[in-house]
Amino acid sequence: MPANPKDETETQRSRRLILAAVRAVPRGQVAGYGEIARRAGLPGRARLVARVLSTGDEPGLPWHRVLRSDGRVAFPEGSPGYDEQVQRLRAEGVRIEAGKVRGQRAAATLDEMLWAPPEPKPKASRPAAAAGTRRRR
DNA sequence: ACGATGACAATGC
DNA sequence: TGCATTGCCATCG
Numbered sequence: 001m002p003a004n005p006k007d008e009t010e011t012q013r014s015r016r017l018i019l020a021a022v023r024a025v026p027r028g029q030v031a032g033y034g035e036i037a038r039r040a041g042l043p044g045r046a047r048l049v050a051r052v053l054s055t056g057d058e059p060g061l062p063w064h065r066v067l068r069s070d071g072r073v074a075f076p077e078g079s080p081g082y083d084e085q086v087q088r089l090r091a092e093g094v095r096i097e098a099g100k101v102r103g104q105r106a107a108a109t110l111d112e113m114l115w116a117p118p119e120p121k122p123k124a125s126r127p128a129a130a131a132g133t134r135r136r137r
Numbered sequence: 138a139c140g141a142t143g144a145c146a147a148t149g150c
Numbered sequence: 151t152g153c154a155t156t157g158c159c160a161t162c163g
Contacts, residue, residue, distance in 0.1 A: 011160070014160095030145085032145085033144075033145050033146080034146050034147085037146095044157075044159095045145095045158070045159070046146055046158080046160060047144095047145050047146085047157095047158060047159060047160085048145095048158080048159065049144085050143070050144045050145055050146080051143075051144085051159085051160065051161080052144095053144055054143080054144055063144085066144075067144095068144085068145065068146085069145075069146060069147085070146095073144085074145075075142035075144060076144095078147040081144070084143095085144090127147090
């Protein structure tokens with residue numbers, strides 16, 4: 001480790017800030033890449049966040065709580081990383097359907113996260129159960 | 138030095 | 151919703 005914080009390069013500093021931001025995401029919560037970047041004081045560096053996570057070191061880092069801004073998992077559906085992430089999130093009680101988080105889009109800001117609007121829209125009940133949609137039992 | 142790549146995002150149609 | 155475009159920036163060949 002740098003004997004002196006002064007020896008730290010810009011890249012290293014960014015990395016450190018990003019890791020801290022990711023660790024700050026509470027269990028059962030999710031955040032977007034761009035969001036993490038902003039919280040880390042690096043607005044516009046979503047891609048950098050992705051790169052840092054892709055490195056995959058840092059044991060114990062809750063990388064699975066980081067999603068795309070639209071609430072979808074960043075990995076291609078079906079890939080090992082995808083399955084892994086979905087599983088971890090579900091283990092924390094996060095609802096996921098069709099590859100995207102339900103009931104809690106990656107909060108754009110901490111405020112939004114705290115405001116936590118109850119539910120965007122329960123959408124009433126399914127139009128239907130129209131004949132033929134019955135599921136097997 | 139240069140172009141391609143990538144766990145992305147915001148904007149426009 | 152979906153697709154294209156542009157911005158970003160560290161790495162890599």
